[in-house]
Amino acid sequence: MNDTGVFWKQSIFTRLIVTFLVSMIPIFVLGIWSYKWSSQQLSEEIFNSMKLQVSYYMDNLDHDIQRIQKLQLDMTQDEDLNQIANSSQYLDNFEKTKAILRIHQRLSSIKSSSGYIQGVRVLIPSLKWSINADGYPSGLYNELKQEEFDGLKALESDSASQIVHWQNRLLMLAGFPNYAQGGKPPLFIIEIELSKTALESAQLQLEGYKDSRFIIRKPSQQFMIENVNDADSLTRLTERLDAALQNSSSGSIPVDLNGKPYLLVYKMSDFTGIMLSYALPKEGILTSLKKLVTWNWSFFLIAILITAAYSYSLYMLIKKPLVKLIRSFRMVESGNLQIRIDYASRDEFGYLYRRYNAMVENLQNLIEQVYQQKILSQKAELKQLQTQINPHFLYNSYFLLHRIIKKEDYENALRFSKEIGRYFQFITRNGAETVTLDKEVEHARIYTEIQAMRFAGRISVDFADFPTDFGQLMVPRLILQPIIENAFEHGLENKQDQGQLVVCFARVPGGLVITVEDNGEELTDADLEKLALSWHQDNDYTEVTGLANIHRRVKLFCKEGSGLTVARSDFGGLQVRLTIMTEEAGGA
Numbered sequence: 001m002n003d004t005g006v007f008w009k010q011s012i013f014t015r016l017i018v019t020f021l022v023s024m025i026p027i028f029v030l031g032i033w034s035y036k037w038s039s040q041q042l043s044e045e046i047f048n049s050m051k052l053q054v055s056y057y058m059d060n061l062d063h064d065i066q067r068i069q070k071l072q073l074d075m076t077q078d079e080d081l082n083q084i085a086n087s088s089q090y091l092d093n094f095e096k097t098k099a100i101l102r103i104h105q106r107l108s109s110i111k112s113s114s115g116y117i118q119g120v121r122v123l124i125p126s127l128k129w130s131i132n133a134d135g136y137p138s139g140l141y142n143e144l145k146q147e148e149f150d151g152l153k154a155l156e157s158d159s160a161s162q163i164v165h166w167q168n169r170l171l172m173l174a175g176f177p178n179y180a181q182g183g184k185p186p187l188f189i190i191e192i193e194l195s196k197t198a199l200e201s202a203q204l205q206l207e208g209y210k211d212s213r214f215i216i217r218k219p220s221q222q223f224m225i226e227n228v229n230d231a232d233s234l235t236r237l238t239e240r241l242d243a244a245l246q247n248s249s250s251g252s253i254p255v256d257l258n259g260k261p262y263l264l265v266y267k268m269s270d271f272t273g274i275m276l277s278y279a280l281p282k283e284g285i286l287t288s289l290k291k292l293v294t295w296n297w298s299f300f301l302i303a304i305l306i307t308a309a310y311s312y313s314l315y316m317l318i319k320k321p322l323v324k325l326i327r328s329f330r331m332v333e334s335g336n337l338q339i340r341i342d343y344a345s346r347d348e349f350g351y352l353y354r355r356y357n358a359m360v361e362n363l364q365n366l367i368e369q370v371y372q373q374k375i376l377s378q379k380a381e382l383k384q385l386q387t388q389i390n391p392h393f394l395y396n397s398y399f400l401l402h403r404i405i406k407k408e409d410y411e412n413a414l415r416f417s418k419e420i421g422r423y424f425q426f427i428t429r430n431g432a433e434t435v436t437l438d439k440e441v442e443h444a445r446i447y448t449e450i451q452a453m454r455f456a457g458r459i460s461v462d463f464a465d466f467p468t469d470f471g472q473l474m475v476p477r478l479i480l481q482p483i484i485e486n487a488f489e490h491g492l493e494n495k496q497d498q499g500q501l502v503v504c505f506a507r508v509p510g511g512l513v514i515t516v517e518d519n520g521e522e523l524t525d526a527d528l529e530k531l532a533l534s535w536h537q538d539n540d541y542t543e544v545t546g547l548a549n550i551h552r553r554v555k556l557f558c559k560e561g562s563g564l565t566v567a568r569s570d571f572g573g574l575q576v577r578l579t580i581m582t583e584e585a586g587g588a
Contacts (some may be wrong), residue, residue, distance in 0.1 A: 004317050004418075007191045012434070031144075034354060039391075043353070046253050046280070047252060047263050047280065047487065048266065050265050050278055050280060051250075051252060051265050051267075052269050054250075054265050054266070054275065054276055054277075054278060055250065055267055056211075057202065057273075057276060058267045058276055059168050060268050060495045061116075061272065061274070061276075061583075062269050062271045062272060062348075064116055065115050065163070065172075065271065065272050066271065067114070067162050068110070068113070068114055068116070068117065068172065068192060069162065069172065070160060070392075071108065071110045071113060072172060072190050072192055073174055074176045075106060075107075075110065075122075075174075076174055076175075076176040076190060077190075078103065078106060078175075078326070080102045080103050080188070081099075081103050081122060081124075082094065082169070082176070083099060083122050083190065084099045084100065084103070084124065084127065085126055085127075085176075085187040085188045086187060087407075087464075088126060088127055088155060090332055093361075093469060100131055100140070100141060101569060103122065103131050104131055104132070104133065104134075104140055104141075105131065106132065107120045107121065107122065107133035108120075108133040108134040110133065111133040111134065111194070112134075112146045115195070115198050115200045116194050116195055116199065116534075117192060117193070117194065117195065118193045118194060118195035118196075118197075118198070118354075119133060119135060119136060119192075119193045120132075120133040120191070120192050120193070121133060121136065121190075122188050122189070122190050122191070123144055123148075123149050123152065123189045124144065124186060124187070124188045125146070125149050125185075125188070126145065126187065127144070127484055128143060128144045128146075129142070129143065129144050130142055130143075130144045130190075130301050131392075137344075146203055149189065151166070151172075151506050152166070152173060152189055152191065153175070153185065153186065153189065155173060157271055157273075158220045158273055159269075159270075159271060159273035160270050160271050161272040161273070161565070162174060163194070163218070163272055163273065163274070165222065165223035170193065170194040170218075171191055171192065171193055171194070171237035172188055172191075172192040172193075172194065173190070173191055173192075174190045175187075175189045176188060177346060177550040196225055197490045199216055200216070200225050200227075200532075201223055210281070211260075211281045211334045212278060212279060212280050213226070213227060213228045213233070213237070213262075213278070214226065214227055214276070214277065214278050214279070215228065215234075215237060215241070215273055215275075215276075215277045215281040215297045216243075216274060216275070216276055217274070217277075218272075218274050218560075219237070219242065219245070219273075219275065219277070220273060221455065223274075224405040224572060225437045227278075230257075230258065233257045233258065235255060236255065237255065237257070237277070237279060240253060240255050240264060240274065241264070241266055241277055244264075244265075244266065245268060245275070249267065249268040249270065250266065250267035250268065251265075251266065252264060252265045252266070253266075255279065257279065258283060258381075260282075260283065261282045261283070261488070262279040262280060262281055262282065263279070263280050263282060264277060264278070264279050265277065265279075265280065265512075266277045266278075267549065275501065291417060296484055316324065318505070321343070321349040321353075324341060325349075325353070325356065328341055328356065329356075331500045332360060332363075336361060337360055337364040337367070339360070340357050340360070341353040341356060341357060345388075355439070377568060389568070396454060397420050397450065397454075399462075400416065400453065401413060401416055401417060401420070401456050404416060404453075412453065416450070418451055419446050419449055419450050420450060420547045422446050423443070423446050423447060423450060424571060426439075426443045426446075433476065434449075434475060434476055434557070435474070435475065435477050435479055436471060436472050436473065436475075437447060437470050437471060437472070437473040437474075437475050437512075438466065438468070438470075438471030438472070438476060438578070440475055440477065440479060440480055440481075441466045441514075443479060443480075443481055444459065444480040444481040444484055444503070447484060447485065448463055448484055449461075451484075451488050455488075455492070455499065457497070458495060458496060458497055458499050459488075459495060459499030459500065460498075460499065460500055460501070462500075462501070462503070462504075462531070463503045464503060464504040464505055464506075466505055467505055467507065467512070469580075470512050470580075473512075473580065473582055475554070475557070475558065475580060476550075476553040476557045477577065478550075478552045479553065479554055480514060480516075480578065482504065482547075482549075483547065483550065483564075483576050483578065484501070484516055485546075486546060486547060487516055487517075487518045487520070487573075487574065489503055490520070490521065490522070490523075491518040491519075491520025491522070491573045492518050492520050492576055493523075493524065494520075495519075495520065498519075499518070500517050500518060500571055501517075501521065502516070502517050502518075502571070503515070503516050504514070508579070509536075510561070510581050510582070511559075511561070511562070511579060511580050511582050512579075512580050512582075513577055513578070513579050513580075514577070514578040514580070515575065515576070515577050515578075516575075516576045516578070517569035517570070517571060517573060517574065517575035517576070518571065518573040518574060519569065519571035519572050519573045520572070520573035520574060523572070523573055523574065525568075528566060528567075528568060528574070531547065531566055531574075532565075532566050534547075534548050547564060547566070547576065550564060551563050551564040554578070554580065558580055558582065559582055560581065561581040562579055562580050564576060564577065564578055564579075564580060565577045565579070
């Protein structure tokens with residue numbers, strides 16, 4: 001039995017080829033459609049780009065004209081110009097010459113301020129002169145013809161820019177005083193002539209397509225600059241523009257010129273009254289897109305290579321990174337939080353890997369933090385139990401009470417017995433891990449007073465008033481009294497006289513600093529350095545000093561910036577600063 005035909009029909013290779021060919025048919029159809037769609041989109045983009053260019057050019061032109069007009073109006077207030085126009089008969093020839101030269105310099109400065117200015121001059125009828133800027137063939141000044149001045153005086157502009165078209169010249173006029181108000185003739189007229197050549201050159205720079213046409217015109221005054229060589233086409237364009245202006249001052253409309261389709265882009269300036277329009281040939285824009293058809297036929301020849309390369313790149317870019325990520329998650333599931341993924345690229349998988357690494361690190365830190373908090377809390381509880389059953393402190397307290405009663409100092413005996421009772425009440429009854437700061441400070445104050453009575457005559461205590469607006473702040477329990485206990489046991493216990501203990505409170509931006517310092521003499525610089533380094537050994541859970549326990553609990557519980565710092569006290573002993581940062585502190 002011949003199974004060859006069946007084999008080829010069922011072959012995966014055959015299926016792939018057939019599937020590929022079938023898939024190429026809609027892709028080819030899509031390519032033809034994309035050619036037409038791309039042609040349309042490119043045309044729209046080009047037309048939109050031309051609209052933006054026209055709008056940008058008109059905005060720049062308005063800006064330049066406004067700036068020129070400001071210079072022109074500033075010139076009307078020129079002291080020399082007003083003096084020579086009003087009272088030239090009172091000036092001698094030297095003063096008059098100097099004033100004319102200064103006016104000439106200002107006019108020349110206005111002319112050089114913009115490439116659109118062809119000439120600037122001021123017409124002064126009282127002198128029967130016109131003073132000219134640089135570049136006039138007649139030189140610095142020449143005789144003024146009265147009929148020319150009257151002609152300019154009679155001109156009126158229909159726009160805020162005061163641009164008029166007169167004797168085939170595009171002028172900006174400014175008289176002083178303004179003859180439009182009150183009917184008085186002006187003392188002088190400042191005339192700025194705009195360069196038609198500069199306007200036309202700017203449009204030629206925008207041309208990027210063969211057979212494109214432009215028109216610059218001021219419809220109200222029959223002013224026009226254009227490169228339309230055909231009179232019929234020019235008439236056709238102006239008619240379509242006039243009709244379009246009835247609906248909008250800017251936009252685009254289709255138009256046919258000599259049987260060819262064009263798109264007419266236009267914009268009218270409200271400030272100058274000048275309109276710029278461009279006629280773009282549609283055929284010239286789409287010439288480069290014809291190559292797309294050839295590329296559609298070439299697509300079949302390289303499709304297999306592209307498919308293979310794409311499959312391999314897909315495997316390298318997606319499959320392998322996903323496998324690496326899955327394996328890493330499985331390692332985390334098994335309890336290994338030390339696994340990290342190194343990936344140099346800054347793509348999406350790079351972001352996922354960085355987030356994975358950050359997640360595992362945060363998870364590890366959170367576990368360590370909770371574990372550390374539990375260990376420290378247990379150590380604090382152990383320390384508390386040790387304090388509760390500390391026979392040394394208990395015996396000393398009873399012996400001190402015995403001596404006070406024996407001396408028949410009943411007032412201090414009552415006070416001491418009350419304080420020792422309140423002390424043990426706080427120690428034995430308050431099992432919570434946190435307390436309010438006022439209760440913590442009050443407990444420390446009671447302990448300090450007990451020790452002060454014990455070491456009376458040997459140690460003096462200065463315990464400052466606590467700022468009450470921090471009283472309701474929640475803090476870890478037993479964070480201040482152990483610091484004071486440390487000062488008595490390690491700094492002041494061997495002082496026979498003139499011992500000193502100071503507890504003070506200081507506000508800082510965002511929190512409170514509690515300082516405990518003594519004048520003990522046994523603390524060396526090496527001991528101080530060792531003490532400062534002891535609570536930065538975060539992995540040491542077995543040998544943690546009392547101060548290190550307080551530092552870590554405060555750092556974990558309170559806001560960033562909280563904790564203990566140690567330094568040499570100004571009194572010579574140890575200074576411990578307990579910083580508690582909080583946003584809720586009323587006086588912070």
